[in-house]
Amino acid sequence: DTAVSQTPKYLVTQMGNDKSIKCEQNLGHDTMYWYKQDSKKFLKIMFSYNNKELIINETVPNRFSPKSPDKAHLNLHINSLELGDSAVYFCASSPSRAGGLRETQYFGPGTRLLVL
Amino acid sequence: KQEVTQIPAALSVPEGENLVLNCSFTDSAIYNLQWFRQDPGKGLTSLLLIQSSQREQTSGRLNASLDKSSGRSTLYIAASQPGDSATYLCAATGNTGKLIFGQGTTLQVKP
Numbered sequence: 001d002t003a004v005s006q007t008p009k010y011l012v013t014q015m016g017n018d019k020s021i022k023c024e025q026n027l028g029h030d031t032m033y034w035y036k037q038d039s040k041k042f043l044k045i046m047f048s049y050n051n052k053e054l055i056i057n058e059t060v061p062n063r064f065s066p067k068s069p070d071k072a073h074l075n076l077h078i079n080s081l082e083l084g085d086s087a088v089y090f091c092a093s094s095p096s097r098a099g100g101l102r103e104t105q106y107f108g109p110g111t112r113l114l115v116l
Numbered sequence: 117k118q119e120v121t122q123i124p125a126a127l128s129v130p131e132g133e134n135l136v137l138n139c140s141f142t143d144s145a146i147y148n149l150q151w152f153r154q155d156p157g158k159g160l161t162s163l164l165l166i167q168s169s170q171r172e173q174t175s176g177r178l179n180a181s182l183d184k185s186s187g188r189s190t191l192y193i194a195a196s197q198p199g200d201s202a203t204y205l206c207a208a209t210g211n212t213g214k215l216i217f218g219q220g221t222t223l224q225v226k227p
Contacts, residue, residue: 004159041218043160043205056214090159097213104150105160105215
């Protein structure tokens with residue numbers, strides 16, 4: 001009965017490849033997020049979707065493309081992977097787009113991406 | 117631009133000690149301040165959320181305070197236990213709902 005799940009947990013790939021990370025939440029939340037945690041442990045938001053609508057889009061290379069087929073899923077596709085993309089990617093969700101304002105966010109276990 | 121800093125980066129204490137983790141933020145125009153716990157190989161778990169109008173929040177052995185004017189928050193852990201060993205992250209929330217995280221304090225509580 002995992003609340004926010006991500007697949008895969010680990011991803012090792014070569015530079016230039018295209019890969020996807022999937023996220024699903026079974027909490028009935030309306031809003032989902034993607035965060036990147038770099039080697040120095042800084043956690044930064046990348047995207048946020050509310051009911052399949054993009055509401056936050058940070059300064060992220062356009063090689064990164066989120067896709068939300070429904071409000072329970074938010075996938076992250078990365079084209080032409082680069083060494084600097086190596087990081088841990090976290091998915092999160094909140095009941096509404098007030099996530100962060102009046103309510104907290106619920107995080108998945110993370111996907112550890114290593115680009116060789 | 118909001119910047120969040122956590123000191124110390126790492127902390128090791130014997131079991132039973134009371135301890136304080138510090139978080140500072142540069143822009144006092146925050147909506148709230150949140151504390152999270154991150155265990156190795158796992159995601160973040162929310163511990164406490166302090167709204168900007170509040171001064172502190174308590175949950176069990178945890179107490180978080182907020183002083184917006186000085187740009188500081190502290191997380192107080194009473195009677196620490198080995199199970200408290202983890203990385204603790206604070207995050208300042210702006211009015212758009214975006215969380216700006218600090219780098220975290222990695223705590224080790226020795227039996």
